[in-house]
Every structure is written in structure tokens, then in C-alpha cells.
Amino acid sequence: MKQSSFFHHLHPVTLPAREGRFRYTFGLGGLSLYLLLVLVITGALELFYYVPGVERANQSVQAITYLVPFGWVVRGLHYWAAQLLIVTTVLHLLRVVLTGAYKRPRRFNWLLGLSLLVCVLLLTFTGLVLRWDTDIEWALLVGTNLLKSIPLIGNDLYGAVVGGQDINPDTVVRFYGWHIFGLMLPAFVIAVWHAFRVRRDGGISSLSERGDRSARIPREALVRTEAVGAVVMTIILLTLTLLFPPSIGPAGNFRQLTADAAAPWFFLWVQELLRFGDALPMGLLIPIGLLIVLALIPYAIDRSTTGVARWLNREGRAAQIVALAMVAGLIVLTLIGAAQ
Template sequence: MRPSFFHHLHPPTIPSKQSRWRYTLGAGGTAIFLVLVLIVTGTLEMFYYIPTPENAPLTVQTISYLVPFGGLVRNLHFWSAQLLLIVTSIHLVRVVFTGSYAPPRRFNYLLGLALFVLAILLDFSGYVLRWDTGIQWALVTGTNLIKTIPIVGGTLYGALIGGSEPGPATLIRFYALHIFGLMLPTAFLVGWHAFRVRRDGGIAVAPPNLHSDNARITRFELVRREILAMIFTSSALLLLSIFLPAPIAAPIQGIPALSGTATAPWFFLWVQQMLKWGDPFLWGVVVPLCVLLILALFPFVFPRPAVHELGSWFPKSNRLAQITLGVIAIMIILLSLLANVH
């Protein structure tokens, strides 16, 4: 058979340990499926969506209420985007809590982290495309943070917003960014990341001479498990889309401004909470970038997990990495909850 990308990802047999649900949680594969759903549903939305301040909220309403199956397509797009953030976070936690970030997987860990950042930016830019009153925090406070960066802040803000305040140029820029600046690189990086998993020897497990369970599964069994994960994810997406429609509020009239009730999108609530403590450059730019830097440094600063411990959760040899990620995750969750209290 001619070698293909599909066969590269699905060799004739693989160690069964590498595809155990309780080990991988199926999170990486589910993330690939969600990216595919996002591409298909986003492309369909492009047939109706018009990226101008007068038309954007109205065409979103047209898609939701008038276009046949438009509401379903939009809700699927919205929920895939939210689930992608949750599933990639779970995947990241799994990779760290199993010590799979260490060489030879260090480069792929960084590719994954880049994908995580892209998923957040995709979600953020997607929110802005609604141009309704529900996105004013993202549009006003979120983009104002860029201005606080010393020396280059003003120029960066002008380049992103297309002027001195949000307006028609902002929307067209976010639209172009959402599709060409973020979605295209995401699709490319997903392919590269999946390719590298196999190139690095498959999912990290101890070599056969170090464990007793040397069972293998075939390519067909692997595909069967992938299809099962897709059916499960599709069912969850359909249920969410039917019972919890994607939000849409009143159109923004004139220049966007912050109302007292404006809130950040859920994945930036922790930043919104920190901004209450003062200096927006420190809390809104420096601290989030430090969190990202700490995550990127994991494979460089923490000791390599012992080879015989690979393939199991919570190896003793990488406790420090587990504790660091645990503390970061708990802080982010607590801050997000606090933001909802006040």
C-alpha cells in the first residue's frame, strides 16, 4: 500500500497502552475533530456573515433565525470553539501529569502550546465578530491592554484596531485575522503536531522490556476507537447546540463603550479579576505572559520523568511539574469564580 499521511498516523499495530482511554483521555484526537467541525461550520457561516458594524449583528441573527439549519450550524460552531478550549486544557494537563512533555517530545509540546494560544485567540476574535453589546469587554478592555505595552503598544494597537478607536476597520481586521491569521495556521499546526506524535515514537510509554503488558492493537481497532470518540463528541455538541443556543445581544450602536455590566469571555474572567487590582500592564499583560512562559519552560527546567514511569499518571519523578501546573490551574479557576461573585 502507498504510504500516506493517514497511514503514518495509523501504523499497522501500536502498543495498546498508547491508546487507552484512561491514559490519553482521547483529548488530542477529540481536539482534532473539533477543529474540523469548526472549519466546516465556519465556512458555511461565511456565506451569510457580513463583517461591517451595521451588518454583522444582523447577519448573525439572520443565520440564527432565518437560514435553514443556520441556527444549528452557528450553535455547533460556537460550542466546538468552547469545547476546544476545555478539551485542549484537559490534554495539556494530561501531557504534564503523565510527564510526556520531556525530550524527544519537547518540540511537539511547544507546538501544542502554540495551538493552545491559537485556540484562545480564535475564540476571542470570534466573539468580537458578533459586534453586539455582549462583546464590549473583549473589544474595549481587551484591546486597550495592548496600548499599555511600553514603546510599541500604540503602534500595535493601531495595527490591530485600524485607528484610534474600534470601528469598521477593526471588524474587517478581526475577520481577516480570525480566518487567515489564526484558523489557517491552526489547521497547519494541527497536522504538524499529529505528524510529530508518530515521529517521536507515538504516545509516551515505557519501552517493552520495562513492562509486562506488551499487547498491541491493530490500525482498525484504533480507527474504531476514534470513531467512537467522534460519535460521543458529536452527540455532546448536538445536545449543547439544541438546548443552549449561542448568545446574541443587541447590536452595538456607534462607538463601542464599556457599560458597568460588561464581562470578559469566560476564558478571560481570571484576567478581568486581576485587572481590579490596579496596573493593567502588570495584571493584564505581564502576568498572563508569565503564565505562558512558565508553561513553555516545563520541558527545559523540570527533570525528565524516569523511563520506567512513562505511560502512567503522576510519575513520582515529575512531581514538581505536576505541583506547578496544579497551582496555576487552581489559581486561574479561583480567580474566574471570584470574577463572577462581584
């Protein structure tokens, strides 16, 4: 009897052998999905204790960390899953570029992947603000104020995000809503859609490999590889939680930016860009421009249909140079920001 389910769609009865080899994809897509699942589960558990209000937000995070049984474990897993999800998502994007996996018929799925990366960054950003402690000054005061630099609609966008023209008691509730309903739900839908399209668009193999019936592995081999990856990632998350538990500072008042306020590590590059000019070009136009360049890779930079599933394929050399240069530049800016 033919089996039909999302699991069986992602795990066909047999598949090209290379798709089951960890060293080919490093399991980055599957690990990203697993980390997103960890975020959903641990975030749901935190909802039972988190209170989204100026007076209670920081206190509730303190309670989760120090009073709730195993609350520090749940919060640690949630925190580190978010940090690692950024890393695995970026590495997954690089792997896709370096192996030409963005080419037709995968071009739309490439856009879904970029959308998911944006959601992941904003999810981590809004989750940081929900702590409502002194460490979120840059995120709350500088990050959100970038919206005001947008001509004509900037103030309205800022008001929609923070719940007014200044930081106010509604801000925590607004970020709480954005974090769960405005970002997590869309991110989950996009992730499922993205995974569905991977298999629908032919998996990660070239056309010749899909037609080769001799070099194939059973479904169980892929499941075993994914299970091992999930176990290893769980061990890493638990180890990081035990050795480097996430901090929680005292509640902040956020009346003005202090001298030592810094961006979260994944936006340090934006912080450094802001040192070179005004908020609109440096804080918004350049990041949006980088995203547009990435989106155009399969539509303008490399429109070839050959070289799929080959590391550093010649046809995609221009796209590879663009992506690597972009990531290298962001890493340099991040390191400079971290050294300040």
C-alpha cells in the first residue's frame, strides 16, 4: 500500500546515496529544522511562566531561571537553540550556494530559505527584548529606532512595532505578540514549506543522479543519519546550557542609551556599519541591499541549470564569490564590533 505523509514525502523509500552522506550536506538543513523544533517546544514551556508586562517580564524570566524546577535547563536550551539556529541557517545557505542547489527548479525554494533566515534573525532579536533587562538597551533603543529613519512611514512603522512613539508599558506585550504570532508561526510555516519543496524539487541531487537507480540507499539510512545528528545536537545544547547558562540582568528603565550598550552578536555588523554614516543607508539600506543581492543569485547572477549538486561548480562561480565575500565582510565587521 502506498504511504502518503509529510514524513514519507521527506523520506522516500530510496534516494540517491549522496543525499544520505553527512559529509555532503553536513545535515545543516535537518539540524536547522531540529533546532527550530527545540525552540517551539522550549518556548511553549516558557509561556506557562512568562508574563509580558513591564513590571513582570524581567521578574518572570528571573523566576524561570532560579525558581521553576528545571526552568534554567529549558531557558538554556531555548537560548542556545536560537544562537545555533542562526549559525546552522547561515552555513546551510552557504552550502546551498557552493553546491549550486539554488538553481531551477529550486529558485523559489531559495527565496523561502532567505525568508526563513530573516525570520530567524528577527525571532532571536525579539526574544532578546522579552528579557527586559539592562542587556537589551541597544536592541530596544537603537535597533527599533532604525525604523524611524524610513521616510514618510518610519514613525508609523515604529509605532506598530513598539506600541507607541516611545518605549512604553505596551512595548513588551507588542514584542511578545510579534515574537509568537508575527514571527514564530510564519517561520514554522515557511520551514515546513521549505522542507516540502526540497523533495518536490528533486532533493539535493543532480538530474543524472536522480535517474541512477544503482547508487541509492534505503529510507532507514537517511533516518539513522538524521537521528544521530539530532542526538549530537542535543548533547551540544545540554553541554552549552550547563557550561554557559544564559545570563539575566536586572530590569532596565531604557530612558537613555548607556555608553557600554552593545548589539547582540548577530547584529554587531550592523552596529559597526552605523559608525560610518546615517541610520537609513547604513542600518537599513545596506542590509536590505545584501538580502536583495542574495535573492537575485538564481535569477540574475547565475541562471544556469547545470552544476547542481557539485561543490564549487564552475557555472556558479560568480554566485560563490558574491556569497563568500558577503559572509566574509559580515564576519570581519562582527569581529571588529566584538573587540570594541
